[in-house]
Amino acid sequence: xDCAVRPWSVELRTLDGQSLTLxxxxxxxxxxxxxxxxxRLPAQCRQxxxxxxxxxxLAGDYALGEHNPAAxxxxxxxxxxxxxxxxxxxxxxxxxxxxxxxxLGAVPQRExxxxxxxxxxxHTVRLGLQLQPDAxxxxxxxxxxxxxxxxxxxxxxxxxxxxxxxxxxxxxxxEFLIRLQPQGRFSTWLRxxxxxxxxxxxxxxxxxxxxxxxGLRPRWFVAGGTGLAPLLSMLRRxxxxxxxxxxxxxxxxxxxxxxxxxxxxxxLQRDLPGLQVTRCVWQAREGWGGFKGTAVDALRxxxxxxxxxxxxxxxxxxxxxxxxDAAEQAARDLGVPDxxxxxxxxxxx
Amino acid sequence: MFCYQCExxxxxxxxxxxxxxxxxCGKDATTADLQDLLVHATKGIAQFAxxxxxxxxxxxxxxxxxxxxLFTTLTNVNFNATRFVGLxxxxxxxxxxxxxxxxxxxxxxxxxxxPVTGPATWQPAxxxxxxxxxxxxxxxxxxxxxxxxxVIGLRSLILYGLxxxxxxxxxxxxxxxxxxxxxxxxEDALDYLAQDPADVPLLLQKALAxxxxxxxxxxxxxxxxxxxxxxxxxxxxxxTPVKGKAILVSGHDLGDLAALLEQTKDKGIxxxxxxxxxxxxxxxxxxxxxxxxxxxGGAWQDQQLDFANFPGPILMTSNCIxxxxxxxxxxxxxxxxxxxxxxxxxxxHQFAPLIQAAQALPGYKEDVPEKTxxxxxxxxxxxxxxxxxxxxxxxxxxxHFFLIGGCDGAVPGRNYYTExxxxxxxxxxxxxxxCNKYRFNQHDFxxxxxxxxxxxxxxxxxxxxxxxxxxxxxxxxxxGVNDLPLSLIISWFEQKAAxxxxxxxxxxxxxxxxxxxxxxxxxxxxxxxxxxxxxLKPVGEAKADIQAALLETA
Numbered sequence: 001x002d003c004a005v006r007p008w009s010v011e012l013r014t015l016d017g018q019s020l021t022l023x024x025x026x027x028x029x030x031x032x033x034x035x036x037x038x039x040r041l042p043a044q045c046r047q048x049x050x051x052x053x054x055x056x057x058l059a060g061d062y063a064l065g066e067h068n069p070a071a072x073x074x075x076x077x078x079x080x081x082x083x084x085x086x087x088x089x090x091x092x093x094x095x096x097x098x099x100x101x102x103x104l105g106a107v108p109q110r111e112x113x114x115x116x117x118x119x120x121x122x123h124t125v126r127l128g129l130q131l132q133p134d135a136x137x138x139x140x141x142x143x144x145x146x147x148x149x150x151x152x153x154x155x156x157x158x159x160x161x162x163x164x165x166x167x168x169x170x171x172x173x174x175e176f177l178i179r180l181q182p183q184g185r186f187s188t189w190l191r192x193x194x195x196x197x198x199x200x201x202x203x204x205x206x207x208x209x210x211x212x213x214x215g216l217r218p219r220w221f222v223a224g225g226t227g228l229a230p231l232l233s234m235l236r237r238x239x240x241x242x243x244x245x246x247x248x249x250x251x252x253x254x255x256x257x258x259x260x261x262x263x264x265x266x267x268l269q270r271d272l273p274g275l276q277v278t279r280c281v282w283q284a285r286e287g288w289g290g291f292k293g294t295a296v297d298a299l300r301x302x303x304x305x306x307x308x309x310x311x312x313x314x315x316x317x318x319x320x321x322x323x324x325d326a327a328e329q330a331a332r333d334l335g336v337p338d339x340x341x342x343x344x345x346x347x348x349x
Numbered sequence: 350m351f352c353y354q355c356e357x358x359x360x361x362x363x364x365x366x367x368x369x370x371x372x373x374c375g376k377d378a379t380t381a382d383l384q385d386l387l388v389h390a391t392k393g394i395a396q397f398a399x400x401x402x403x404x405x406x407x408x409x410x411x412x413x414x415x416x417x418x419l420f421t422t423l424t425n426v427n428f429n430a431t432r433f434v435g436l437x438x439x440x441x442x443x444x445x446x447x448x449x450x451x452x453x454x455x456x457x458x459x460x461x462x463x464p465v466t467g468p469a470t471w472q473p474a475x476x477x478x479x480x481x482x483x484x485x486x487x488x489x490x491x492x493x494x495x496x497x498x499x500v501i502g503l504r505s506l507i508l509y510g511l512x513x514x515x516x517x518x519x520x521x522x523x524x525x526x527x528x529x530x531x532x533x534x535x536e537d538a539l540d541y542l543a544q545d546p547a548d549v550p551l552l553l554q555k556a557l558a559x560x561x562x563x564x565x566x567x568x569x570x571x572x573x574x575x576x577x578x579x580x581x582x583x584x585x586x587x588x589t590p591v592k593g594k595a596i597l598v599s600g601h602d603l604g605d606l607a608a609l610l611e612q613t614k615d616k617g618i619x620x621x622x623x624x625x626x627x628x629x630x631x632x633x634x635x636x637x638x639x640x641x642x643x644x645x646g647g648a649w650q651d652q653q654l655d656f657a658n659f660p661g662p663i664l665m666t667s668n669c670i671x672x673x674x675x676x677x678x679x680x681x682x683x684x685x686x687x688x689x690x691x692x693x694x695x696x697x698h699q700f701a702p703l704i705q706a707a708q709a710l711p712g713y714k715e716d717v718p719e720k721t722x723x724x725x726x727x728x729x730x731x732x733x734x735x736x737x738x739x740x741x742x743x744x745x746x747x748x749h750f751f752l753i754g755g756c757d758g759a760v761p762g763r764n765y766y767t768e769x770x771x772x773x774x775x776x777x778x779x780x781x782x783x784c785n786k787y788r789f790n791q792h793d794f795x796x797x798x799x800x801x802x803x804x805x806x807x808x809x810x811x812x813x814x815x816x817x818x819x820x821x822x823x824x825x826x827x828x829g830v831n832d833l834p835l836s837l838i839i840s841w842f843e844q845k846a847a848x849x850x851x852x853x854x855x856x857x858x859x860x861x862x863x864x865x866x867x868x869x870x871x872x873x874x875x876x877x878x879x880x881x882x883x884x885l886k887p888v889g890e891a892k893a894d895i896q897a898a899l900l901e902t903a
Contacts, residue, residue: 040674040675040676042653042654042674046371047359047369047371047373049357049359049360049373051760052650052653052671066361068360068760071760097654136710136711136714137711138709138710138711139709140706140709140710142679142680143679144678144679144691168679170702170705170706170708170709171709172709211691213690213691214377214379214380214430214690215377215379215430216379216430216431216434216477217477240693241691241693241694243431244431244434244435245431310476311476311477311478
């Protein structure tokens with residue numbers, strides 16, 4: 001059977017009668033396609049051996065790859081393992097669990113009030129929000145480091161996405177580092193109207209940028225301006241968990257006056273003793289004691305200094321697209337495999 | 350990586366064992382390799398600790414570390430590579446201390462310290478690449494081309510049995526029970542493995558010695574559990590939710606549960622047990638806490654679904670953890686030897702963040718009408734009704750006992766143990782031990798003259814209780830355990846079950862039915878030895894096996 005024709009449409013039906021549809025390439029497994037669609041279906045070994053991702057094809061043709069026959073439910077036709085099954089036609093698949101068990105849903109929406117609004121450096125504000133109790137009476141801030149929230153000013157048709165700079169907590173605290181854009185509408189709101197106690201609606205957490213949790217490679221973080229926010233969240237999480245990876249942070253700004261986060265980084269260095277911080281000022285004045293040049297210049301210099309020895313680090317990039325592109329190029333030039341470079345681009349609106 | 354220590358290991362026509370970037374349990378290759386290296390490092394500690402002990406200088410810090418380190422390498426315990434880097438460096442320090450202790454003791458005794466080679470000389474490499482390079486030459490199948498698969502299989506049987514012993518001994522140790530002879534046995538065995546032994550008869554003998562050692566350890570654990578929390582009593586356990594904030598506790602560590610119950614009392618938080626923690630409800634000093642309200646969920650392999658639906662934080666105190674889904678990743682905590690990258694870890698019973706999470710999370714909004722099941726037929730409870738049981742056997746009302754013990758795998762089509770229990774004739778009693786009972790323990794088995802037909806003895810950790818019950822019955826009937834109308838139907842999943850199997854064999858128990866598959870590390874030759882010496886049987890079809898088992902002692 002020729003399976004390599006086109007992406008097929010796969011309908012997943014849950015136990016409680018709900019239906020999800022996703023495209024799936026003939027070369028993809030159903031599990032991979034679901035994950036690509038941001039759906040996390042229960043699975044375990046992902047190698048066709050454990051049976052934890054078993055399901056049942058109700059209609060359509062498929063290819064079931066190498067697997068342990070004992071892992072399949074016995075007695076009925078159409079038993080599959082999602083991690084080993086690719087479509088050869090449109091498919092309808094019955095999942096043996098309810099919809100609520102799938103890591104999916106509308107982006108959560110919560111109400112919050114401004115709890116802190118502090119200018120830090122020439123262009124940056126630190127915005128603290130306190131989540132209001134939700135329908136269950138809780139005010140939990142659940143998110144992974146690296147994720148973002150969309151902040152909406154009620155009644156003003158104004159919504160912007162900002163990365164969180166703190167870590168998940170049970171008190172409902174959210175923290176953002178926001179660069180004030182001269183003409184930006186949200187920036188204008190922050191400058192002119194926002195005050196402690198002001199109400200905001202938050203949508204999130206969202207986004208896939210985050211720490212690669214497995215493995216031991218050194219972790220290097222490169223921030224352009226307020227691209228520091230998600231990286232700060234990751235570093236704070238590493239400090240909370242006392243993770244032992246060799247860790248470096250490069251923070252780049254154009255002029256010294258723009259530097260921010262000094263107190264936060266000093267605290268972080270106390271909490272994460274192995275952290276090496278390099279502040280980079282591109283247009284530094286005489287007497288600047290830190291690195292003169294961009295964060296990418298510093299990255300390139302330090303990667304080159306590794307020579308042929310030492311583990312190539314995982315590199316986390318966040319900031320404007322030009323910085324990301326330049327850093328990716330530097331990493332590529334100096335032998336860091338593409339899959340070890342993770343990035344989030346900040347595009348000003 | 351190469352790993353074939355658990356039941357779900359990769360098996361195909363061409364190869365056995367997990368040898369790709371990720372094992373079937375979810376362990377990545379880096380973690381697997383570092384676990385191999387940690388086992389190597391513990392051998393090095395044991396080499397010196399054994400010698401120092403012989404000179405009257407035991408090293409309790411080293412003893413305890415060996416238990417803990419081996420426990421972290423069990424299936425479904427610790428998946429966090431960074432924790433293993435820390436443990437490796439700690440192992441090197443403890444090994445150095447053990448060496449210094451040994452050398453000082455030798456000199457004090459007027460002896461020249463003997464040169465110790467092998468794992469004793471290992472030094473941790475400076476970086477990840479170096480550690481992984483070291484690991485490559487110390488895996489379980491190192492040297493297979495020279496010594497052959499049978500020798501490697503026997504070394505595996507000893508090592509995996511030792512891992513089980515270490516896990517049980519760790520559980521006892523955290524409750525304050527330790528024995529010098531146990532540490533001696535563990536370190537002697539590690540020292541033996543450090544010499545890369547290849548004498549097959551001696552390897553077999555050493556494997557059975559691990560079984561004997563494990564019997565001592567299980568006795569010690571039994572004493573720790575009952576000594577700390579009282580003897581188990583038959584107890585109905587609620588399996589439906591109670592309105593209020595909620596914490597779920599999984600794994601085997603009763604000490605963690607006790608500490609958490611103490612820290613949560615009067616806080617308006619209900620505590621639920623999960624999986625192998627279920628038997629906790631039968632211990633008087635644990636069930637005395639009114640907020641230990643019930644049991645939630647099924648066996649470990651259902652945890653991804655169960656945990657996602659639980660409205661509070663979850664504490665994993667030992668195996669078995671599988672990959673936490675995003676739905677509950679923020680509210681699952683690990684303790685003790687357990688670890689998962691990106692999951693909060695708690696040491697030394699510092700449960701404040703867990704309690705804070707419970708207070709912030711919704712908990713159950715409503716009561717669900719009460720349903721219960723009964724646990725707690727430990728040896729005291731069973732032997733307390735020994736008179737009626739013995740009378741029932743003598744009168745012919747009870748024809749046979751089936752002990753169904755061990756742990757299930759995750760495979761959904763695996764119904765052997767359920768079919769076995771449910772098809773057992775009405776004049777037989779089913780004793781359960783471990784977590785394969787979750788496939789059938791809500792089935793109504795009825796009773797025989799007031800004696801329940803399904804008696805749950807407890808965790809797999811309670812095997813000692815089962816052995817005591819069998820021994821007491823044998824005494825009452827003035828026969829050997831093999832002559833009792835008793836059949837053992839054992840499912841194995843990980844290394845604690847390997848230790849228990851070795852114990853049963855060391856006790857000379859025959860006709861054990863072992864499944865759902867035989868361990869991959871047992872070669873056909875080794876299986877034949879076990880069949881010849883112990884009449885060990887792989888499980889077949891439930892109905893036929895029941896008939897055959899009834900005939901074996903008819």
